Amino acid sequence: MAARRRQATQEWATRTARDRTDAPARGRLLDAAEAVFGRLGYGPATIADITAEAEVSRAGFYVYFASKDEVFRVLARRVRDAFLAAQDVPGVDTDDVAAVTEASTAAFIAAYARHLPLLVLLEQQAHADDEVRALWEEIRERPVRRAARYVRRVAAEGRVHPVVDPLTLSRAVGGMSVEFARTVAARPASYDAAVRDVTTMYRHLLGIGAPDRQ
Template sequence: MAGRERSTKQAWVTREKLDRADSATRASLLRAAQSVFERRGYARTTIADITGEARVGRATFYVYFASKEDVFAVLAREVRDRFVAAQELTGVDADDPYAVAEATNAAFLDAYTANLAFITVLEHQSLTDPDMQALWEEIHSRPRRRTTRYIQRLVDQGVARPAAPPESVARATGGMVAMFAPLVARELERRPEVIAHVTAMFLRLLGLEPRE
């Protein structure tokens, strides 16, 4: 009996080690693929480029991914999930529109800046790939819908008098962040300034005076 228990325990330990190794290899391939896609673009990237970057054989690639399209789609979904996570604010008073505006714009700007190189490739690929077009739209539409609902709540509470319908204000704010992201990527020291300016413009669109 004790022998079987030791055998079972050893099997679990072995499986756990293999799972960790599998996870590490898959993660390495993803990071390598992202790096190559960002440097070479989608069309010029090959599986050989990715495996060379990851320093693994072609057979190893096919253990985890079916194709170049498959690994690119996984990376695109990761980016989408990061943008969704950026909307999950903690430690912010939901009833304070000034704090929410600043925290939301900062989180969205950081997500955009951190993923800017891949987003550029994804946007280009979305022009010809319907699946990537849907993902590209989802990356922007999820935050936009959440911001729209938040603005509408402020309107219903009599807190905000937006300059345009809530959905239009949410769309404009997302566009401002996207436009400023390349600047912050080049000049990181300007991040606080950009967040302050975008937040001030957003508050103006809401009909709120910026705080000193």
């Protein structure tokens, strides 16, 4: 009975605290979980590893997350949102296609390089977990389809002249960005060149001019 009461209290605390998404401790736990999962892998990683990395108590962990599974899925959603945000390009005029291609490419490569260890792990876990698989498909597909909608719009307005179907083009640019991001993850100094080169190819596929080279 006492054990059930403790479990119920823990679950209640978790549910009632989930809206406090901006709490600094929650952010530290998520950052720590990403580092731990990337370093140890999903199976070997423990809640104790995460709380030690975050310098948060185990009780503090349960204020925000019910389990290791939950924090992993929250991380997956955070990564998905990071890739969608990469296409928002705040401060850039969306009618300026040249600026959008450079800003969105830079943001995508930066996000992929930053989250690469977790992305590798997500792809692995997707084979065994339906919910993770759905999140992984979102991470792969939503940015591509969103980019394709943008290309269709600016093509219809006569701003670009894509050499292939917008969805095919967006998949190609996404694939190039992923490959360059892997290099950036290993060699961060290559970031500027990676952005320049992918942007050049992106613009070529859109039928517009290449960026100025320094």
